[in-house]
Amino acid sequence: GQNIDQPTEMTATEGAIVQINCTYQTSGFNGLFWYQQHAGEAPTFLSYNVLDGLEEKGRFSSFLSRSKGYSYLLLKELQMKDSASYLCAAMDSNYQLIWGAGTKLIIKP
């Protein structure tokens, strides 16, 4: 079956760096997305990776290893507003998105 695994919850300190991991198993693969979802709000797009390697976008970077079925989202210089859930979603061979349950990130002062 198709599956996404990511940690349920993580805690980090303001100003620090945190890495949120995601492993996926899909029938075929057409890329991996990261979304941010603040409590009570809509998910918003952060990044898309389809080739191996690191994509940097400001304080946020996303990494993909297709051979390992693995991705991570790296958040630097954490701010209180980064407290949110981070959703990993892999796109299968039919371009269907398989979603993880999200990682709730708690930032402490």
Add this chain to the structure above:
Amino acid sequence: DTAVSQTPKYLVTQMGNDKSIKCEQNLGHDTMYWYKQDSKKFLKIMFSYNNKELIINETVPNRFSPKSPDKAHLNLHINSLELGDSAVYFCASSQGTGNSSPLHFGNGTRLTVT
């Protein structure tokens, strides 16, 4: 200038009632979706429409009926509401299908069935 807007934001109703949720997008996207997010936060695709035509219809009770009058609108009608229908329903849109275009979500409709 809201990109994807859905109404209402909150919906509290009793079992057995029929209700509708409306969604509109002004992004010029071809594809629209309905997702259900349950208490465990999993996002589950319910329906997808491309240019007003149904392209995805996941295993959803036939009490749920989407309607797309044009490619900018995708409404969701729910008959005979049940307790298990309580969830947050998100409308979303993307440019085309079968590609890597990201989804743009509406702010969600929190449905509570009592």
